[in-house]
Amino acid sequence: MQKVLRHLFVTEEEPLRSNWVGAFPSAQLSHWSSSQQSFQADLFWLVLPYDDGAGALIDLWKKIAGPSPLVALSDEPGDEEGISVLQAGASGYCNGYASPEVLRQVAHTVEQGGVWVGQSLVQKLVSAVARQASTPAAAAGGWAKVLTEREQAVAMAVASGASNKEIAGRLGITERTVKAHLSAAFEKLNVRDRLQLTLLINGLS
Amino acid sequence: MQKVLRHLFVTEEEPLRSNWVGAFPSAQLSHWSSSQQSFQADLFWLVLPYDDGAGALIDLWKKIAGPSPLVALSDEPGDEEGISVLQAGASGYCNGYASPEVLRQVAHTVEQGGVWVGQSLVQKLVSAVARQASTPAAAAGGWAKVLTEREQAVAMAVASGASNKEIAGRLGITERTVKAHLSAAFEKLNVRDRLQLTLLINGLS
């Protein structure tokens, strides 16, 4: 780990550049503007432009970077941009104005072959995948397994947007009974209200 | 970063334990078996059992850990297990026999609020999401176009299961204002309550 790594930081924005230099004062680095001919580096930092097309940009630089990892920096990180960037093969995606400490953290992770991703993005990815995996009939979600038949019926009605009164009418029972089944479902599934129940059932939580 | 963090390493498997101690020889740590009464720690390491149910296990420990991050360690890491673990709210997932260096790396990442995920898992997540042709909600959109910026923010928060009070806190406004934005959104989108709003936004209605 004592090996000195060559970093290449690509951007035209001065504030970002100085922020980055603050994080790696001792690193040997090349600049975008300096030597256009030689892009040899062990780690590429690429600041994304405001307009979209981030994926294509990464694609382009991946060819230049070759086997070296590439981290995308964004002024305004967003989940969609992050997904396209990672899909294009970037090894990291984070805020360009991240603290030096975080930047070094990112560098360290990426150097070791890891992928650096922000928390919200990971959550989004995970939930999306989980949803996709469980959507088919299966109800594999498991949520159904712990509920009784009646609780399932009420829960599914709730998840479709029905009110307690509507459910009561639909199932031919009292609104009170609907509440009873719902409370039981909340407890078993560890959610606090019908909205979170809905998210859970639809695999969105 | 000089702050000494309390780690809690939970397992019954000696080889894993010693591997872990090797990674954090100087850390103050508590052991599962030692003081059952106090589970105060800044970082929880949880070794997953062979049988499944990893998600539920994480769920349980999340309650104990509170706001502190939790890292799941697996003898045989797999993408499915990783997904369920992350979905349950773990901040990291890696091989229990990872090198001390990697373990420290993980700790560092997680301590800073990051999420540590292996490369293959990230790739899987990303490709799965990409395959889904983006979110039908975001694409089908339309709903966002008719809402003001503020209304969108509140609507999205609601669609993620937040209560009015939580949204108010999150956006730094009054609960009353949240209600105002929500009422406006209901009217514009022609829905009657937050649950139907949620279904609409998530493309489930």
Next chain:
DNA sequence: TCTCGGGTTGTACTTTCGTACAATGGCGCG
């Protein structure tokens, strides 16, 4: 038989949600 889980319902209460009526301040625009 007696216990146990599931389904049902009642009364009463707290909390949250949603709306009505209303006001203030900022901002762009003719």
Next chain:
DNA sequence: CGCGCCATTGTACGAAAGTACAACCCGAGA
């Protein structure tokens, strides 16, 4: 400058939702 749109907040009230503490009926088992 007035007008409209947006963001913000207040008070108040009715309607849902959710919880607490029950009770009763019924079928499957120990």
